Amino acid sequence: MVEMNGLSQPAHLSPVDLNSMRARTLGDYLKSRRARLQPEQAGLAKTHGQRRTPGLRREEVAILAGVSATYYTFLEQGREVAVSREVIESIGRALQLSPDEHTHLLGLWNGNEPEMALPITSEITQPWRDIVNQMAFPAFITNDRAELLAWNTSVDKYVLDYTSRAPEQRNMMFSLFTDPEMRARLINWEEMAAHSVAIFRTSYDKYTHDPWFPKFVDDLSKESSEFASLWELHHVEAKRVTRVYYQLPDQEQAIAYDINSLSFTLDHPDLHLCIYSPVKEQES
Template sequence: MSHREELSLFLKSARGRLMPSEVGLPSGERRRAKGLRREEVAALAGMSVTWYTWFEQGREIQLSAPMIERLGRTLRLSGTEREYLFALAQHRPPPLVSRLDEEIRPGTRHLLDSLATPALVIVEDWTVVGWNRYVSVAFRDYGAMPRGERNLFKILMLNERYQGDPEFYREMGQRLTARFKWDYSQTAQPEIFDDIIAELTERSALFRECWARSEIRSHFEGINSSFFPEIGEIWFRHTSYAIEEVPSQRLIVFAPNEERDAMLLERLRKIRPELHSGEPASP
């Protein structure tokens, strides 16, 4: 079966499962089949009946991304179905959604709580929206911070905690800004970065210098440390992973950098009772 044939079947199925009352239309008494009529879908999506009919029939009709978006909203498609529609119609992923999806899905929440090492989730503008108990112990308690103060990029660039070693801070700032520039170049909603860029430009000389450079990075990794009075310093190597279910979210995992660090983290687990709590660290 060709993509066009599958597209035709998919649209007919989506149209057929929607009742007129669900989209604010009268049900009427003389409907030969369940679901919406083609002309109703076309009207709701702002398309001509002819174009929608040809598109549903699998003809070589090229619709713009905004038109496909309107069609997807009209048919009440889920996020996965929206991606499927774009794949069939344009052979590429859909544009990034125009809002930040900050909901932590159950599978991601379970993974965060199952990891015996710090891990957190950020959205496109680097705001932290999920974390586990190890993050609260090793770095900071995001649960006690308003959303506007949970931007990881601003924390790392502005917090004096990271500026004690000028050489380390400079390397970190260069690396983070190069990745932040990459995220900015990829976004479909650059306005969510504007306030962050403006604030950093005003407050950080290092940011101004790094932002003016052409360096970019499409990956996120590095080494950092955290000090614990009971056991000393633990070094972590962190890297990030796209969350397939929510492309606008990234999971960042902090693994012990060396065997010594793994041993110290194990000692910390035994000392800190809060690391054994059954309650999740974030909503």
């Protein structure tokens, strides 16, 4: 069983250590985006013979981005080299990043600002619990680890009965891939699974200092081959309004909700308030 509520406070890390972690994360991300892009997609002539690795070669990305092959190789290798926004933007265009991927790339680059070890919130105040409890439809608060910190009775009824589950089982990602009851209720499970993993990847890359994230991913990959396969894709997406469909055993009709995710204040940037709003029948 994965220990998901234990707080793994990072040991003191110097700015040098944190920047080195960020450089490696940036390099891994660039490599994953290069591997999925074929020469023909990038407007390059198709090469004869089989390539040793999938996707573009490093030197091809360098040509498309207008940088030297050595410089781009250093970036992929996670070396701490100076890189301007103009260069990182050019590399993003060469890799044909989506808007969400482009935003994620800029976040990893971060303008060469000193890296800060971001904290994770594990408790919320009672007023926020009261707000969630007063909502008529499913609503809950999670942190960037996908740990469930507050939820109402509608969540128990439609999403999953978290009240009856142990605290260490109250993680939305873990439930999505390992709990058969949640999977049975969620009609568009495949769509939500892919979207959820892509969102979780953005958190994973943001908390390069926190050993909780790689341990969680490793443990969940062992529990779920479907999660492991999605994780290997290295997709990233931003939170947006997402439609879900639930079918309960005692109800004939499926119920559709739009999930709206709201961020907290700057004091708790890792918290998210998720509110389900019912979809009118003609819209579903």
